[in-house]
Amino acid sequence: MKKCLFCLASLLLFGVIAHAQQVEFEEFDLDNGLHVILHQDNSAPVVITSVMYDVGGKDYEPSRTGFAHFFEHLLFEGTKNIARGEWFNVVSSNGGTNNANTSLDRTYYYEIFPSNNLELGLWMESERLMHPIINQIGVDTQNEVVKEEKRLRYDNAPYGGFLGAIGENLFKVHPYKEKNIGEMEHLDAATLEEFQAYFKKYYVPNNAVLVVAGDIDKAEAKKMIKDYFGPIPKGAEVVRNFPKETPITETIEAKAYDNNIQIPAVIAAYRTPGFKERESYILDMISSYLSGGKSSVLYKKLVDEQKMALQAQAINVAQMDYSVFAILALPLGDVTLDTLLSEMDEEIAKLQNKLISERDYQKLKNQFENQYVNSNSSVEGIAENLATNYLLKDDVNLINTEIDIYRSITREEIRDVAKKYLSPNQRLELDYLPKKDNQ
Structure with missing residues (x-):
């Protein structure tokens, strides 16, 4: 009997997993190429506004590694309408949380707010894309922040460098051979104009996807998205042609x-x-x-x-x-x-x-x-x-x-x-x- 009950429970669990987890979503594109995905879930009064950019640690010029990770920090510095150092205060004072992370393949930013602050989240992400302040003060400040992160997570952390050691030995020509955080001397040597050019190349609506998920009304969300993101100019297409690795045939x-x-x-x-x-x-x-x-x-x-x-x-x-x-x-x-x-x-x-x-x-x-x-x-x-x-x-x-x-x-x-x-x-x-x- 116990075995039969166990089998029945397993079948019921499989049925729940197979059918109850369907995620409904809607997609559309703005004229500037920004792809938008909406997921409506009104079960809790929470909403997330998130933007993923098609830029990561592998996107660098010679002797200029680590730019994507650097921008993960730099784009919290402030915008034309958000004072320097105020980004996190705006989020927390409105009941929200936010974060960002970078991999070798992409960069991701998000805010989670009570659903009555959906418009605030959309405005902030549009500000990050349309009106960032990229100046020498911000670059110098975040340079020190990134150096401290490298000291804590890599230089002074036991086994903190093993993934980097794998990458530099396993890859010979593909940009995966470089560490995601980059080399600090590359960031030190970079000019303000190089950082501004990097932003102009990669942080454009047609190189990103906006996802809004949670307690939303789709019609209202669409209008806000078009109002805040529609005026942002389309950028040039990002073209990549990374070299291919030859197969490894000897240890x-x-x-x-x-x-x-x-x-x-x-x-x-x-x-x-x-x-x-x-x-x-x-x-x-x-x-x-x-x-x-x-x-x-x-x-x-x-x-x-x-x-x-x-x-x-x-x-x-x-x-x-x-x-x-x-x-x-x-x-x-x-x-x-x-x-x-x-x-x-x-x-x-x-x-x-x-x-x-x-x-x-x-x-x-x-x-x-x-x-x-x-x-x-x-x-x-x-x-x-x-x-x-x-x-x-x-x-x-x-x-x-x-x-x-x-x-x-x-x-x-x-x-x-x-x-x-x-x-x-x-x-x-x-x-x-x-x-x-x-x-």
């Missing part, structure tokens, strides 16, 4: 050093397909299979059972042009990095040569069902998913159908993709080491 061996660690790490990193490809979704599942929690393969084997590692993990850093799949571990006691790598390779080989169990397969599918539900459980999550799916993945309705991709992945595909991309001759082997006095 790349490298070392990197970190002042802030005492325990080394071994990392094996693979250059894999961009996140629009089906194989990238499969690699997502492989990373979860290997290290999705304390019952996962790598953690259970190396940390829990064999007591060989303090930490063991697999990550899939999904990006537009190329993704990065990496396995890494920190040794316990006298265990060598080579030993850890061999033990992790053993689990990769198992994936390549036989199917995972049906039980593990169902567990994986359940994990991704749960992630899907959680990602669309708030207007904040819905807004970012809508923007990402439009701007980077060319299909807004992925917000409703992406879970079907994961559901359709087979055990055979997991085996075949592991075999295709995760071979030792296709990777970077990086020893991430404590820095010695003479290094």
Whole structure:
């Protein structure tokens, strides 16, 4: 009886996940090329106004890295109608919160307000785009802010530089080889005119998507959007022609050093397909299979059972042009990095040569069902998913159908993709080491 009840409960849960999470949305374009997506949800008196720009850390000129991340900060400095330093005060005094973040592929800004402040949110984002004040005072101020962020998150944080070390060794010609935060000497050397030219090139309505989600009346929202964003001039089309990487056919061996660690790490990193490809979704599942929690393969084997590692993990850093799949571990006691790598390779080989169990397969599918539900459980999550799916993945309705991709992945595909991309001759082997006095 208990088994029957469990099966019934599972079926009911699957039905809820399959049908109750449908996200309705409406799209349209302004004459200046700004793409707009509306999602109406009147269940709570909250609204988010968000803009995602098609500019990220990969968009730089030689010796001028880090501009996109720099602008993430700079565009809070103030506008023609918002005094310098007042942006956050305006938001908080009207019951709102706001933030921004930058990846190698895009930059995202948003405000969350009580729904009666929708117009304020739209006005502020239109001000950011139409009337920003980009002057030397703001540039100098934010230069110091970015330097402090780099010190805290990268220079003085244990293992803070390992992703940068992977990028600079795994990529030879594509701009993913540079760190998202950029090099501070590049920002120091840049002129005010260079920053202004960067804004003019990338921060234009036809290089962005506006998402408004939450407790809205669509007709009223459309009118406000046209009033505030319609007058902004269209910019020149952004043309990209990034160089392609040649396939890795021999193991790349490298070392990197970190002042802030005492325990080394071994990392094996693979250059894999961009996140629009089906194989990238499969690699997502492989990373979860290997290290999705304390019952996962790598953690259970190396940390829990064999007591060989303090930490063991697999990550899939999904990006537009190329993704990065990496396995890494920190040794316990006298265990060598080579030993850890061999033990992790053993689990990769198992994936390549036989199917995972049906039980593990169902567990994986359940994990991704749960992630899907959680990602669309708030207007904040819905807004970012809508923007990402439009701007980077060319299909807004992925917000409703992406879970079907994961559901359709087979055990055979997991085996075949592991075999295709995760071979030792296709990777970077990086020893991430404590820095010695003479290094």
